[in-house]
Amino acid sequence: MKKLIDMIAEDVREAFSACGYDEKFGMVTLSNRPDLCQYQCNGAMAAAKQYKVAPIEIAKAVVEQLSESDTIAEVSAVMPGFINMKVDEEFLAAYLQEMTEQENYGFEKTKKPLTIILDYGGPNVAKPLHIGHLRSAVIGESIKRICRFVGHKVIGDVHLGDLGLQMGLVIEGLRERAPELPYFDESFTGEYPKEPPFTLAELEEIYPAASALSKQNEEFKERAQRTTLRFQQGDRAYCALWRHIMNVSVPDLKRNYENLNVTFDLWKGESDVQPYIPDMVADLISRGLAHESQGAMVVDVQEDGDTKEIPPCIVQKSDGAALYATSDLATILEREKLYAPNRYIYLADKRQEMHFTQVFRTARKAGFVDPETELTFLGFGTMNGKDGKPFKTRDGGVMRLEQLIADTNEEVKKKMSENREISEEEAGQIAKTIGLAAIKYGDLSNQATKDYIFDLERFTSFEGNTGPYILYTMVRIKSILAKYYAEDKEGKAVSINASVRKYGADELALMLLTARFNDMIEHAYEEIAPHKVCQYIYELADAFNSFYHNNKIIAETDSVKQGEWISLITLVLHLLEVCIDLLGFSAPDRM
Secondary structure (H helix, E strand, O other): OHHHHHHHHHHHHHHHHOOOOOHOOOOOEEEOOOOOEEEEOHHHHHHHHHHOHHHHHHHHHHHHHHHHHHOOOEEEEOOOOOEEEEEHHHHHHHHHHHHHHHHHHHHOOOOOOOOOEEOOOOOOOOOOOEHHHHHHHHHHHHHHHHHHHOEEEEEOOOOEEEHHHHHHHHHHHHHHHHOOOOOHHHOOOOOOOOOOOHHHHHHHHHHHHHHHHHHHHHHHHHHHHHHHHHHHOOOHHHHHHHHHHHHHHHHHHHHHHHHHHOOOOOOOOOHHHHHHHHHHHHHHOOOOOOEOOOOOOEEEOOOOOOOOOHHHHHHHEEOOOOOOHHHHHHHHHHHHHHOOOOEEEEEEEEEHHHHHHHHHHHHHHOOOOOOOOOEEEEEEOOEEEOOOOOOOOOOOOOEEEEHHHHHHHHHHHHHHOOOOOOOOHHHHHHHHHHHHHHHHHHHOOOOOOOOEEEHHHHHHHOOOOOHHHHHHHEEEEEEEEHHHHHHHOOOOOOOOOOOOOOOOOHHHHHHHHHOOOHHHHHHHHOOOOOEEEEEEHHHHHHHHHHHHHHHOOOOOOOHHHHHHHHHHHHHHHHHHHHHHHHOOOOOOOOO
């Protein structure tokens, strides 16, 4: 199903062509003056330069041609050459009715589906998820859903950090606590215990303590570095401890991600590509792509035209250890072998942009990916507190993700009506649903690349541009539909275009926004921009509420008109349901 704006543009292009001008000038956009018109075309100004004709004369000629258009009801030429248009209301109503009858509400899935690797999440094992992990998970999950809705095959990979220095720190931290364990006995040749030598709570204490000690004690830091290298080289004892760490840590990570309604297709980590690393580094050296620099092996990635210095990509440290860049390159090799993706999308803090520039350039220089394969890095901004600094707990620490979720749910529960006619248990479940919407919408409504303020009071409000407001609107629509269908009367299942009548301003505004769904999805995908979905549903919810307050839907006595309204708001509800699913949350039936 074509987008409404494209159908209008077709008529405008034909009008330009009929007047003897290139149809390329018939570009149509949403009006930046909605008080004057709904759509506009500024092409007459550009055409005037090419054809040496006054723009207003071109605009008047095009307007004359458009008088016979089926899609445009009102069209005018305005100095110095703007073409202002209003859509034909009967055409708009028929368009919306067709949306209700089409799969995916008329959105046409891509005819050339891609295989996309989406790398998001990126937690380090042995550490609990904290608020620093929120954005990657939330944004990545939404991008995955948007890409799939468009028709692409998306493989989401959590890409665990399980190979780097934190492993050496955890192992050495455990040695400090329990040096008697067989893993630290060099003469031990038996089978290591099947049960882990620590609980989840203990594991979560070990890493921060070891990390702090490494900053104060140089000898401990060097031990951790040596242990990391031995682990990467396959030391039997350290690999056994690694398996314990994974078995204890990963189930907890999965549980926390599930609380965010975030799922991954792959739970691979850096360790999965360890077998690729020795041959990969040797290949880079043998082909002259990697060379020695201060003891390390590096690949030069500076290119002609760079306006700033791009440092070489280090693929092997002087002690032979692998780095993040090494494992990221090896991961590309594995993904090419197993999945042959057409596109990669990586989500990480925008401060890692240089790292991914180095990795992508090395991968291309080495021929790890085809020239036409897209390598995209989406760097996201920081989640800050009201003071504008990175969000912290009251005592200045980094807040755990599950604590943030619990605090949000509690705030929502407090704001829910004290006179609710539901049990405490149901109220708790509804608060979880609304709380997740508050967190996700609060994040996703911001452009991913920008920093934002996490304001719990505002995000949990049932008014304004918030997740709870969107859900409250949806519950309101559900309530209206339930009342309507509870009455046994004629007029049910009336199509949106059942009658020819003049539409009210609020109704028309709602219809126009509803018709923009397909256009919005296309832009959200092309720009990798979940905030476009948020912007759309906020405007749609606002338009519905204006319509609701100015029209007595249930009390309307004209059954055909009432049936049209019911069909329209049913479509609005369905589009809102699709959109919040793309954002990764759902709506309750009542609030």
